[in-house]
Amino acid sequence: MNDIGHSNELHCHAYQAMKSALEIRDANMYDDAICYFRNEINEYEKHCDKKILQEPIVYKKYDLGEAEEIAYRVWCLSHHLFLNLLNDLINIETAFAHDPLTITHYMVDKRKEMRDSTEPPKWFSMLNQLKEEYIYSLFDQIAFFINDFWKLGIKERYANAANVFSHDNYPKENVALQAIFWSYCELNERFGDAENPSEKKWKVLRNALEHKFAKFHEYSYKAPLKTAEDGFYHISEDDLKKGVIRLLELGREWLIYLVYAIEIEERKSTNSDNVFCLTIQDFGDEWKV
Known part of the structure; x- marks a missing residue:
């Protein structure tokens, strides 16, 4: 993780969850699993301050806004959709209801890439736009980003x-x-x-919504997701909701992986010689257009 604070908190959650699980008396627990998690707990206690690991984790409460915004943010929290690794936890905390995911550092040769510009590297702006993109466009745009950043050489x-x-x-x-x-x-x-790719139906749904025509049914519709005789894709409202949420989950995963991929790549080139840091200022939403 590129956020040390979040990383420490997740380790504390993991330690406390394993401790609680092993205190449960369940005859169905596998001995190998018990042994494995006891070893993990011992490793934590060997390398970390036991007092910190056992201390209750308490998060500050934040105002989520007006009624509609509260409903939206609680829905996102319950579906674990915020670009915040703490939102992977079972707990639902108002402190998780924001999107802190960002590129924490990126090194450039000013003589080449920033010679005539005071703007930060383009990757920051591109990532911010990806975070605001429609879900059906996100996957190809992340691929476009990868092609550009890692210089694969595929034509635009x-x-x-x-x-x-x-x-x-x-x-x-x-x-x-x-x-x-x-x-x-x-x-x-x-x-x-497997007869089909495990996630293919969501790709079919995505393509149908973007390029073709679809009809949505209030009640269950059991037919395969393909073009019917009337030229439409038919899908139930419930399946549509499940599909959209799954695509949102995948999009979130890809964005998180993308930021971590950049972090891994930067570790290869980081050299403290002849390097100085420029901080990019963070602005509140009211200052953004």
């Missing part, structure tokens, strides 16, 4: 997800990019004896 017109993730020079040695790659494969490829 062809820099879509299909071409980027199948490219011979796709940097799979970067574990975060590898995670995006396998997530993409779940939308497209079959594994083992």
Whole structure:
């Protein structure tokens, strides 16, 4: 994680959750699992201050706004959709109801990339736009970002997800990019004896909403998700909600992996010689256009 504070809090949550789980008397618990998690607890206690690990984690309460905004933010919290790693926790806290995910540092050669500009590197602006993008456009745009940042050399017109993730020079040695790659494969490829890719129906739904025509039914509709005789895709309202939430979850995963991939890449090139830091100022929402 690129946020030390969040990282420490997640470790405390993990430690306390494992301790609580092992206190449960359950005959169905596997001995190997008990042994494994006891070892994990011992590792935590060996390398961390036990007092800090055991201290109750209390978060400051924040005002979520007016009635509609409260409903929206609580819905996002309950579906774990904020670009905030703490929102992966089971707990629902008002402190998690914001999107702090960002590129924490990026090193450039000022003589080449910033010679005639006082603007920060373009990646910051591109990431901010990705965070505001429509879900059906997000996946191809993240692929476009990867092609540009890692200089895969795919021409702009062809820099879509299909071409980027199948490219011979796709940097799979970067574990975060590898995670995006396998997530993409779940939308497209079959594994083992599976008849369909595990996530393909959501890709079909995404393409139908963007490029074709669809009819939504208030009640259950059991037909396969494909073009019917009337030229429409037919889907129930409930399945539509499930599909949109799943696409939102995938989009969130990809954005988090993308930021971590940049962090991993930056570690390769970071050199303290002849480098100085420029802080990018953070502005409140009321100052943004």
